[in-house]
Amino acid sequence: MDLVLALVIATVAIALFFDFTNGFHDAANAIATAVSTRALTPRHALAMAGVLNFVGALLGVGVAKTIKDILVGFTPDELGASTALTIVLSALLGAIVWNLITWYFGIPSSSSHALIGGLIGVGLASGVRVDWDKVVDKVAIPMVMSPFLGFVGAFVVMLAIGWLFRHRRPEPVNRGFRHAQKLSAAGLSLGHGLQDAQKTMGVIVLALIAGGYHSPNTDDIPLWVILAAASAISLGTFSGGIRIMRTMGRRIVAVSPPSAFAAESVAATVLYGMAIGLEAPVSTTHTMTSAVMGSGAAKGFKGVRWGVARSIVAWVLTLPAAATVAALAYFVTSRIIPQ
Template sequence: MVATIAIALFFDYTNGFHDAANAIATSVSTRALTPRLALTMAAILNFVGALLGVEVAKTIKDILSGFDNIADPHHALTVVLAALVGAITWNLITWYFGIPSSSSHALIGGLIGVGLSAGITVDWDKVVDKVAVPMVVSPLLGFTGAFIVMTVIMWAFRRARPHAVNRGFRLAQTVSAAMLSLGHGLQDAQKTMGVIVLALIAGGEHASNDEIPLWVIVAAATAISLGTFSGGMRIMRTLGRRIIALDPPRGFAAEFTASFVLYFMAIGQHAPVSTTHTMTSSVMGAGATKRFSAVRWGVARNIITAWVITIPAAATVAAIAYGILRLLIPGN
């Protein structure tokens, strides 16, 4: 159980450095913040955001509705461990190639894959309502919202001097990047909390209907903030420059919109959406106000392909890991 929790926290750490770019790439690319200052701010606010709620964690915990029926604790812990292996493997692959895929959906894919291979009941209604539908809706909200916000900014400041507008929105990006970092912590750290609780249930240390312990919340918050501080420059280049070269107003519009989508999904819907999907689509929406051809749609197409295959890819790796772990771990 201790080893499984440690690996869950390692996943949280990889989530931090994998997704650090989401919150700060646009602020760094527009030179509103230096990389080190941006990473420090994001790490601190990731920690604070992780302390603001646990409803998303409960959603993650309940995806495997048949988990409580596993009698053998060795088998139950093997299930959790295999799901984590699937998620971590996909995180590292996409980080290496600089692809901003979703750590959230990698974890969900890992849970689904190991559930299917182990014969554990998956709550498909929850998967559809809390994962599949928000997975489609949140990028659409990000793209449309950022396009509208940027259109309003362009109209409101149409007579202002461009130099003054850029200087003002560089300052505003400090606030919008902070909002996005807070939303990232609120969303992504909770997913690890849900997995740790599954490990505690498997080890007989937690009842499935109990509240999430404070130490679990603090541990997950610490792991993701440390991961964020270690940075993710590969993905930062993709978001900050390769999709479209953003100016400060468009960077603000993307960050402002993405943060509100994250808050709405976490607090209003209790849905574990992807910070990566939301922020990337917001960057595209803000960039499209310049002209649609300004967005490098080839890069965007590759990113969307990674989004589509994340859940099945992580599920496949988790299923393979489950088969291997059953052979290696005594008692299975």
């Protein structure tokens, strides 16, 4: 086996490992509120999320194309296959290291932005041109828009729910919304698969392009890449994410079934809109966290535990932190792997 083929296999394997870590890192996003309100048991919630992550990954490839095109002129002819594969490998290492750090400390960081930060970091470190227009239009603006839309949307929906059911007794209302949550949590899990599995697909295609096994001039995503990424994120979700589940649930806001339904349904809508309408890779974590805060704020701003919420604003560090780790990884790997 020659060096290039070995590097392609290793990079694809590491990309799928990243996808797996994404699954368990983000497992709590779609299920924390449903578990917190006892709409679903943790085991049933994880099983549902795992299955629907897989299904969601099969629904589109627009986000994968965006990820693939962040680095410009990324071909083995221009860079050399070993150098190109070293770049992809280093971007993945930066994202994985940041994912593991935030998972260990229970910080709901963004796997999506960790991967994008990794690509930007290796682009700057290696001299490969970063498509900054795409980064601004498809990453930076949606990165700000999606939490804002999640917060405002959930705030408005929760206000509407409060007005519509203002004369009803809480017990039957809560019971009804627990049933409704099964649908909203399912929709959110589907949106998570639609968003996050595609990011790994884009990186795997980059590795195939780097090794000369895929044309850089086509937007086609091979079926085996789609199925492999869908399977990896689904298996990761099945493995769970208890640490982050605790932060995403009652520590941010004491969620009721109606507020949980509002947060889940709005977050799912934002994820679908960004993936299908804009082909923008946004963060499930950031969107859902903001929606939870918005639904809690609708009941009074004292309902949100802003001390914990402020700690989650650490997500702004994800892009530069992952970029830095990826750049360091590139400086090391480029001296180990023959170029």
